[in-house]
Amino acid sequence: MTKQKLNIAMIGSGFIGKVHSNAFRQVGHFFDLPYELYLKVICGRNRAKLEAVAAHWGWEEVETDWRTIISRKDIDVVDIAVPNALHAPIAIAAAEAGKIVLCEKPLATSLEEAERMAKAVRRVPNLVWFNYRRVPAVAFAKQLIDQGRTGQPFHYRALYLNQSGNDPSKATGWRYKRSESGTGAAGDLFSHSIDLALYLNGPISELTAMTHTFAPDRDVDDAALLLARFSNGSIGSFEVSRYGVGCQNRNTFEINGSKGMLRFSLEDMNRLDFYDATETPNLQGSRSLMVTGPNHPYWEIFWKPGHAVGYEHPFIATLGDFLHSMAREETFHPNFEDALAVQRVLDALERSALSRNWVRLDGNQQ
Numbered sequence: 512m513t514k515q516k517l518n519i520a521m522i523g524s525g526f527i528g529k530v531h532s533n534a535f536r537q538v539g540h541f542f543d544l545p546y547e548l549y550l551k552v553i554c555g556r557n558r559a560k561l562e563a564v565a566a567h568w569g570w571e572e573v574e575t576d577w578r579t580i581i582s583r584k585d586i587d588v589v590d591i592a593v594p595n596a597l598h599a600p601i602a603i604a605a606a607e608a609g610k611i612v613l614c615e616k617p618l619a620t621s622l623e624e625a626e627r628m629a630k631a632v633r634r635v636p637n638l639v640w641f642n643y644r645r646v647p648a649v650a651f652a653k654q655l656i657d658q659g660r661t662g663q664p665f666h667y668r669a670l671y672l673n674q675s676g677n678d679p680s681k682a683t684g685w686r687y688k689r690s691e692s693g694t695g696a697a698g699d700l701f702s703h704s705i706d707l708a709l710y711l712n713g714p715i716s717e718l719t720a721m722t723h724t725f726a727p728d729r730d731v732d733d734a735a736l737l738l739a740r741f742s743n744g745s746i747g748s749f750e751v752s753r754y755g756v757g758c759q760n761r762n763t764f765e766i767n768g769s770k771g772m773l774r775f776s777l778e779d780m781n782r783l784d785f786y787d788a789t790e791t792p793n794l795q796g797s798r799s800l801m802v803t804g805p806n807h808p809y810w811e812i813f814w815k816p817g818h819a820v821g822y823e824h825p826f827i828a829t830l831g832d833f834l835h836s837m838a839r840e841e842t843f844h845p846n847f848e849d850a851l852a853v854q855r856v857l858d859a860l861e862r863s864a865l866s867r868n869w870v871r872l873d874g875n876q877q
């Protein structure tokens with residue numbers, strides 16, 4: 512059977528463009544895809560850099576104007592991997608032109624922008640690259656929670672720490688400028704922690720937060736702390752920072768429930784700690800599960816049991832699942848609506864930090 516061809520245009524050629532290029536290249540090697548993907552055109556501002564990236568990853572053409580990409584009839588998929596302030600204009604134009612739209616996180620630089628984006632993509636297949644949902648250990652945590660293995664949830668605890676703010680060579684890019692990124696650590700790191708929290712533990716009903724900027728001349732937050740009440744009755748604490756010196760990419764969560772505990776750290780991403788409080792007391796103890804199979808999420812897609820996966824695999828899994836759900840005409844998650852839910856929490860975080868008050872959310876986060 513001949514497969515439908517999909518011509519992909521990726522806008523952006525930085526770090527995350529490399530991760531996406533790899534996912535587009537690799538996805539057909541792992542997933543039995545319902546489509547044939549073509550890495551048609553890569554778009555960015557610097558032609559010389561684009562040509563080098565295109566040659567390296569096998570993009571057929573380069574383009575320096577994203578509007579030209581949108582107007583091209585032969586482009587099926589627009590993938591947005593550029594600074595946050597450009598997400599909205601590109602995503603809205605692409606959706607209006609009927610393209611399939613994939614977008615990096617955080618979705619937008621404001622709630623108002625995110626609402627317009629989510630509305631614009633309603634009629635086209637869409638995805639937001641909250642990649643950590645598809646770390647096999649995280650997907651397995653979700654399965655255990657859904658099976659009731661952790662029972663009634665009491666605590667949700669998350670950290671996302673890196674040390675980029677403390678490194679002057681890194682702390683000058685677009686991620687540190689409000690005009691291009693909207694927020695600092697909140698959008699960059701917190702968006703991941705919030706997406707995971709909403710996915711694993713459900714909507715947040717109210718929160719209080721503080722943000723802090725260490726660098727004297729910076730107009731975005733470097734760190735944020737947040738306390739939350741979830742609709743399921745549990746309480747949450749979150750900390751994100753670009754001054755987590757000693758941590759390069761520490762993304763963790765821990766859940767304490769009436770029947771057990773789950774603990775994950777991206778620094779040991781193939782493992783999930785599980786404590787089963789229903790076992791006889793003399794056998795109770797936290798076990799460190801290697802989540803590479805058998806019978807773990809994606810174990811038949813990637814390597815044999817015991818053969819670890821890395822940073823790139825959740826992106827490949829995100830894309831593979833997305834293409835399958837598109838072929839089945841099913842709604843994929845995380846999509847723009849899920850990312851809008853994250854944006855509502857980010858907006859509440861900012862309002863709470865400014866007003867120094869608790870902020871209620873309407874529970875409309877899933």
Ligand code: SOE
Nearest residue numbers: 526616673675699700703760
């Ligand atoms: C930089 O802080 C960054 O690349 C984030 O933007 C990503 O979303 C995160 O996964 C890793 O760190």
